Amino acid sequence: MATPPFEPQQFVKAMNELIVLATIGDSPVHGYQIALDVEERSGGMFTLQHGTLYPILHRLEGEGLIRGRWSSGSGRRRKVYAITAAGRRAVAVRELESREVFSRFFGVVGGGSGGAAKAG
């Protein structure tokens, strides 16, 4: 079966979703905490800026990969998120897919640099 063509925008979107999904654990966590965790775990390389976190969270919630619920403390409503069983399965599948993409990428790039070295 032919491999579908690579679409960079879709890949970036899928990577952002995977990063968020992999960051959310079983215990409920606030949205802002997810953004901070992504930054801290990636050593500041990945940041979810300009509110891009919210469409990702709501999309994942719509797909049933995370579960959002409201908690109220000190008279204020707060939304927290936790991963679902489907979400954990999705992390595993998407991680494999990402590895496949990177494997092919380095297959191309590695071959290129080897060729350049030989040419030089």
Add this chain to the structure above:
Amino acid sequence: MRGQRAGPAETRRLIELIEHALDVAELTPGARDDLIAEMSGDVDDLYLLCRRRGDDDATALAKIEQRLIASPNALRELVALHRPLHVRLVDRMSGRERGGWEQWTPVAAVVPLLALAVRQLLVPGSFGTLALFGWLVLIVGLAAAATTLAAVRPRAPDDRRSPRLRSARTLVMGLAVAAPALALFGSAIGLYRAAGVLSSGDAVALPVLADWLATAGLLLTAGIACAFGIGFCWIALTSRMLRDGPAD
């Protein structure tokens, strides 16, 4: 709820930004309140966390603005995820999510009905004593079409049509209700008259009832077809409103 925030006063400006952005978006009140509550809760909590970690006020607010205040793109995406049911319907009907014959099938179903109703109206005597209501239904349909055309057409190159489209949509919605209501009212009057004739005992029952059935059926068909037609006007107006973006 708004105006009863328990969060720090320093974040008020950022939360007002969020509220303003979501106020002009096409969202149900429930979805809007939930989004505002979620985002403003995160803004308040992140502010307190930043301050606890030693950031000064300006740095904390800058960090929040950079991370949590949605850009127009993020906001558009978020709003699209929470589109109310009627907006989803408009998206499907206006061809943004489907096209070709699917988009035109409902139009093709309604146009012949409307044409038939107009044709019958123009035949003398076909609506009998209910011709007045037939004409009223037709006038309502024409008024809706005229309102839609006037609202959709830009009056200047930089014309902001949104307020005009919004008020036209409200009027058109009222006309969509008025058309079948007039038809129903006319049919009821016809029935009342027929009952009067029958109770007087002057006429044979069957022709009077048959006449009422024919004219009332025609009138109701015209009213319902007109309401469907006006429904397409409403969809066209909503579609233009969404395409133009939120009103300023």
